[in-house]
Amino acid sequence: MRDQEPAGSTHEGREGHGGHGGHEGRRLSTRETAELLGVKPETVYAYVSRGQLTSRRDPGGRGSTFDAKEVEALARRNKRDSGGSSSTGGELSVRTRITLIDKDRYYYRGVDATELAARHSYEEIAEWLWTGELRPGVTFTAPEASVTAARRAVDALPEHSGPTDRLRVAAIAASAADPLRFDLSESAVLGTARTLIPTLVAALPPLRHDHRDAGPLAHRLWGRLTGRTPDEASLRVLDTALGLLVDHDLAASTLAVRVAASARAHPYAAVSAGLGVLEGPLHGAASGLAHRLLLDVLDQGTAAPVVADELRAGRRVPGLGHRLY
Known part of the structure; x- marks a missing residue:
């Protein structure tokens, strides 16, 4: 088992808790916050929903603002969690109260997901995610x-x-x-x-x-x-x-x-x-492309020519090369 840090349990650099004196009271726009964190603006609001950032409405009413010290602290944590990478590692390696992705493993409420999947049914794992309790033999019934x-x-x-x-x-x-x-x-x-x-x-x-x-x-x-x-x-x-x-x-x-x-x-x-x-081809529909590739491999009896065709066409091999897995 592996304990994880619940989202929002620690917030380095909140007002009154250190940070750079030159940024005392300074507020950042959503665009500035996204640029500092190296993520898209919608990801900024994902951090807010997870309790890792706090937002405040701009007095002018045209958007949200964020405390500069808190944003910088989150940027430092993301950089540390991604092994110091200057890429968008902070956007990919994130903690929630439910799941922690750490290198090539991930954990549900601190328990290795592969161990749970090997020992428990889908319904039992879902109950563990939702309630933190394991209910052996639980099944879901539709009205x-x-x-x-x-x-x-x-x-x-x-x-x-x-x-x-x-x-x-x-x-x-x-x-x-x-x-x-x-x-x-x-x-x-x-x-x-x-x-x-x-x-x-x-x-x-x-x-x-x-x-x-x-x-x-x-x-x-x-x-x-x-x-x-x-x-x-x-x-x-x-x-x-x-x-x-x-x-x-x-x-x-x-x-x-x-x-x-x-x-x-x-x-x-x-x-x-x-x-x-x-439905997007960069998300759920990607699995359909991988399935089609596997069918082609089965038809030809070998993967080499199928993979070669993908590479020749300048395409990534479906199912491989995901930035997290």
């Missing part, structure tokens, strides 16, 4: 009304619709079937999470006649991903993959969800916002 609404909406889509299209429509339909969706108390939001996830799985069209609608989520998802007959090893691999992907810090879609939630959008709307961003 019949939500599933019916989601399936009816998904079935109305054109046949060529992709999985993300179906998930977005299912989330919207499920929200319409939930009269309590505007309850944003913690218990209600967690309850929605436990029902929305299996609803999204149930809304995907099955590829097997003997697909499952009960049991662990990975078992229910299998028959909607492939027509192959599952064995226990295959189901375990899928469950492990879901556990490893359950959270990986502030990806673009995660940030979109947080922005929607910060506007007090209900959980269905927040998830829908994230699914919209997931």
Whole structure:
């Protein structure tokens, strides 16, 4: 296990806590803050949402300002955490209260993610992220009304619709079937999470006649991903993959969800916002390119010519070269 620093637990350089005397009371604009940290302006607000920066409205009402000492302290921490690199390491190597990415490992609430995924189901890991408690054997159940609404909406889509299209429509339909969706108390939001996830799985069209609608989520998802007959090893691999992907810090879609939630959008709307961003070829759609590459390798029986074609065309090899992984 590895302990991590909760976001907002320490803030070097806040007013009254050191810093450079020449910057006493000086405020920076969002653009100046982004330049000093070496990140995009939207990432500045991600730091605010994580409690790593505090903002204050400009008296002129045209934007937020940030304490120069606090920004410089965060820049020093980011530089230290990224091994002194002058690149945008601070934007990539960030801590949240949930996940810490450290070199080639990452941790959920201080526990190695690979260890959790090897020993626990997707649902158990999700509960650990949400509550800090492990609930052995927990499963998520979708309300019949939500599933019916989601399936009816998904079935109305054109046949060529992709999985993300179906998930977005299912989330919207499920929200319409939930009269309590505007309850944003913690218990209600967690309850929605436990029902929305299996609803999204149930809304995907099955590829097997003997697909499952009960049991662990990975078992229910299998028959909607492939027509192959599952064995226990295959189901375990899928469950492990879901556990490893359950959270990986502030990806673009995660940030979109947080922005929607910060506007007090209900959980269905927040998830829908994230699914919209997931469509981008530099984010979720990148996995489809990697899948296509693997199919080409299987067709040719060797990877060398497939990789050579990618390099000849001046493209990066899909699935390789991610700045974090």
